[in-house]
Amino acid sequence: MEVSAAIIFSAEILGVIAFAVSGALLAIEKKLDLFGIIFLGITPAVGGGVMRDLLLGAVPPYMFRNPIYVFVAFLTAILVFFIKVYIRKNSDRIRLITYQIINIMDAVGLGTFVVVGADTAIHAGFGKNGFLVVTVGVITGVGGGILRDLFIGHIPHIFRKHVYAIAGFVGAFLYYYMYILDLNPIFAMFIGISIVILLRLMATYFKWNLPRVPIEDERR
């Protein structure tokens, strides 16, 4: 039990770091100052959890009750800032490897946030409402990224990205289904998280995309 809690926590921290890197890099690209970089590093890391807690009425949100997540995101954003200031010339190869590492960490984060979010909803007493559990789980996973994109004036990335929220839905649904079947919760968590990671990595590798409406005569 102790060990599994430690593994879940480590996965959460990996996710926080990946999400914070994504926010800090976007902030730098948009020429924001150090405060903006830190703010946009923290937003994707804790924004989904804040939404979850507001929706469940669990106030003040968890980020205030256990500041470790904000603190890790804060340090990550600072680190990204210094790396960007001092290491300005990256080879394309380093760029690619960095991108791939971040992508894997992001998948770990998405999976963990979604499953932990669904689990939080169950423990808040909504175990009988599968629609709520799954939706709140997905919001926990993707809400922070949506906020991040809104803050820098982008249409949220998950509305166009290779199968992202859908991977979260599958993970949350599976986790909830195993909860209904009364399986071991730790086991269910690992399965749920693993499925999300697997789907995300396959979606990236095979460039899966959801269908769109083909548009020819567009005004814009």
Add this chain to the structure above:
Amino acid sequence: MEVSAAIIFSAEILGVIAFAVSGALLAIEKKLDLFGIIFLGITPAVGGGVMRDLLLGAVPPYMFRNPIYVFVAFLTAILVFFIKVYIRKNSDRIRLITYQIINIMDAVGLGTFVVVGADTAIHAGFGKNGFLVVTVGVITGVGGGILRDLFIGHIPHIFRKHVYAIAGFVGAFLYYYMYILDLNPIFAMFIGISIVILLRLMATYFKWNLPRVPIEDERR
């Protein structure tokens, strides 16, 4: 009573459909994928209600306690997607008629959401606070559309649209006034909703607009 509840519910569903169509069409225009289309279909349909419930402390929001609204918006978005994929060439006439039907449904939705929102605030125990009741009613009606526009990077449409939020204000205010006068609530609802619909249709027909500051020498 039963019959009037059914009529109110039908009006709500008409509104959900109209709001979902508006979101889905914008998502398609912005080239979002199917997830984005569904998300942007659901957002305007339930976003205002979520804001209302968070402001009133009625958590989890009603959309989680009765998923029918999300479900209808979901189906509507899917339907819009398929119509857009398979029926690509519209005549201008069909476009115009469609637009007019949606506009009427949107007016029905706005009126119903505003009045039901105000009524929810009253039943949550805030009947003595007219400012709260009217404001929360209007937020219920227009909040989802504001979120929709933020998500796709537009300045919210209601900040420039022919008398929209104002129509909602009039409806919410009238409903509250009739509540104070202790009139029959069902009667008050129908009057409130009808006024909003009437104002919206007249605003569209006569191209009413609120005043702006005329700007000549603009920098941007």
Add this chain to the structure above:
Amino acid sequence: MEVSAAIIFSAEILGVIAFAVSGALLAIEKKLDLFGIIFLGITPAVGGGVMRDLLLGAVPPYMFRNPIYVFVAFLTAILVFFIKVYIRKNSDRIRLITYQIINIMDAVGLGTFVVVGADTAIHAGFGKNGFLVVTVGVITGVGGGILRDLFIGHIPHIFRKHVYAIAGFVGAFLYYYMYILDLNPIFAMFIGISIVILLRLMATYFKWNLPRVPIEDERR
């Protein structure tokens, strides 16, 4: 006590006016209609307080329990509208003086909102959680401005502005520190607010800025 409460209240009202002017001017620049101008005047004035109250679970938010702030912001926005309509040709000198007055009032508002926000968090029972108190204080001060910028499609100004949120942090932190030291709360409030005002005016005067990452080869 009475006198100090009156001073704090006056400082809040100065802040509400300054924030409302900022929102109304942006709305006019973006060619919004009168409703948009009023909405964008009210948003920065009360948005941070609404966020604070939602995070603390103090619902309905204070703006609904005491509408004076909304009312002042409403009147301010209307006034800005009429001034802009009737006094179209400003000399550069009047423009500059107006800007400077607004900037001072904005500093007063930021300081007061931050300290009152931190104080609200303490009185809501979170006095032992310094991280929460300081963060909620800063959110109270800057949250409304972030919302205002999102609504008009700008990247929030405080992500690039001369030392703004940082000034709020310093004020909230100092106020909390004096609370821990059990100093007289009124005294602590005045010190906290004064520090924020001082930092903001110095930041504007000396053009202090937080560091950014210098970017040469930018794609966009």
